[in-house]
Amino acid sequence: LEKFPRFETAAYLLVTVIGMKLLVDWWANDPTYFPKAWAEGYLAKLTSWGIKIGNDPHVIDFHHSNRPEFWIFWGSMLVCLCTGFLPKKQGKKVNA
Numbered sequence: 001l002e003k004f005p006r007f008e009t010a011a012y013l014l015v016t017v018i019g020m021k022l023l024v025d026w027w028a029n030d031p032t033y034f035p036k037a038w039a040e041g042y043l044a045k046l047t048s049w050g051i052k053i054g055n056d057p058h059v060i061d062f063h064h065s066n067r068p069e070f071w072i073f074w075g076s077m078l079v080c081l082c083t084g085f086l087p088k089k090q091g092k093k094v095n096a
Helices: 007-028 036-048 068-083
Strands: none
Touching: 007 068
16 A cells, blocks of 8 residues: 555445446346336347347346446446556645
8 A cells, every 4th residue: 555555545436336336236127116118218229239138138237248337337447446556646845
């Protein structure tokens, strides 16, 4: 942590992204909570883009690389991880 002090921030960001992913996965794939019209519209849009969704699709599927949510999740994870490698901010120098 002394060499890369932003790893602490990166860890909190990763936990936040994973928590958001779990909430979205639970909410969007539970038919009692997610509006059916939204689900049908999103799956129809994916089909119109040429993305195969299978016979029993999850509305939001983070586990297959042909889905945009997969790339959004892993891209945000990579960004969060990379923030840990940013150099420490240099304080402003005061001329005396």
